[in-house]
Amino acid sequence: MLAVLRENAENAGQIPALPLPRETAVGVAVSGGADSTALLLLLAKYGRRIVADPQAQITVLHYNHRWRGEASDADAEHVRALATQLGLRCLIEHAPPTSTCEAPNEDTARSQRKAFFATFLEKNSGGW
Numbered sequence: 001m002l003a004v005l006r007e008n009a010e011n012a013g014q015i016p017a018l019p020l021p022r023e024t025a026v027g028v029a030v031s032g033g034a035d036s037t038a039l040l041l042l043l044a045k046y047g048r049r050i051v052a053d054p055q056a057q058i059t060v061l062h063y064n065h066r067w068r069g070e071a072s073d074a075d076a077e078h079v080r081a082l083a084t085q086l087g088l089r090c091l092i093e094h095a096p097p098t099s100t101c102e103a104p105n106e107d108t109a110r111s112q113r114k115a116f117f118a119t120f121l122e123k124n125s126g127g128w
Contacts, residue, residue, distance in 0.1 A: 020057070022056070025125075027059050027124070028058060029062070029063075030060050040082065059088065059124070060083040061091050061117060063116045
């Protein structure tokens with residue numbers, strides 16, 4: 001699969017050939033759920049096929065919307081602990097506190113996550 005991804009990317013001319021240069025930062029968004037946790041574990045195990053130095057280049061990104069109170073905080077702590085166990089950097093951002101009468105809004109949540117990820121990319125673009 002990785003060979004197919006590499007071939008497609010090289011043919012498209014959109015990203016450099018793998019493994020990525022040492023100065024390239026990779027952010028992986030992890031919610032703490034099964035899918036993103038599996039992705040993180042795969043990157044930790046096979047990361048050297050993608051980047052030269054996974055511990056230096058891969059950063060785990062988690063945005064805590066605080067929608068579920070202590071359960072949301074537990075997800076954030078789970079992500080931080082897993083990143084630490086894997087020897088990866090971890091950035092966690094928390095949504096500002098909201099009024100108890102405000103209903104969660106998916107559009108707002110999506111915008112907040114995208115802004116967090118965009119800030120990471122701006123600071124770590126490495127010339128992309």
